[in-house]
Amino acid sequence: MQAVADDLFKALADPTRRAIFQWIARDGEQTVHSLTARAGVSQPAVSKHLAILKIARLVRDRREGRETHYSAQPRALVPLIDWMSHYGVFWRDRFERLEILLNKMEK
Amino acid sequence: MNISNPPTRSLIIEKDMPHPPEKIWLALTQAPLIGQWLMSNDFQPVVGHKFTLRSTPVPNWNGIIDCEVQVIEPNSRLSYSWGTMGMMSVVAWTLTPAKGGTRVRMEHSGFRSEEDANYKGASYGWQKFIGGLERVVAALDSPGKE
Secondary structure: OOOOOHHHHHHHOOHHHHHHHHHHHHHOOEEHHHHHHHHOOOHHHHHHHHHHHHHOOOEEEEEEOOEEEEEEOHHHHHHHHHHHHHHHHHHHHHHHHHHHHHHHHOO | OEEEOOOOOOEEEEEEEOOOHHHHHHHHHOHHHHHHHOOEEOOOOOOOOEEEEEOOOEOOEOOEEEEEEEEEEOOOEEEEEEEEOOEEEEEEEEEEEEOOEEEEEEEEEEEEEOOHHHOHHHOOOHHHHHHHHHHHHHHHOOOOOO
């Protein structure tokens, strides 16, 4: 198992954060207010989720007037894709080891 | 060997092996044998038994996988949950007698978060999320994006 981006996994382990990230990724730049209206949780909670997404570099913020606008940075997802394709390598390797063991058991 | 990745992002590996199902079953279900090809473990072939698979820790991963036996059908079907880094998935083995041996099928599926069950409708489960990931990442390479 290779090293994975800890912040990325922490950010995406929460389903509300995944939902928030997907809204931004799909619908484009959004404010905390518009996200709060959709999320069904308090604005401080949404802000906290956005802060964690920002640490994981999944979103970028931009201030305009009194509002902060958040946009998605999907490139930050690349380590996750790598991690999942890693399971393909992992299981292929284990299948080989299983067969080596089975051949030894015959003796 | 056949490896495929359906849209749900489950991973399937199928391979015919020149060994009888009974022998492969032993390799899949006896702890010392599992330790020789998968990871060190405290597996027991009992439905509901909780066990851990342990490998060498690396940065950002403690090397521990928490599992629970879900299905035991001797010489035929075995499955266990597979939880690590807050993501739950399931590993299911199916052994089918084939000409000269056994068809071994392993499906590792349902990558999702442990918290999903508590989220209304689980509409943003890992499977759905991951299903959209490749499209999102593929779009990165298109001109005019990012």
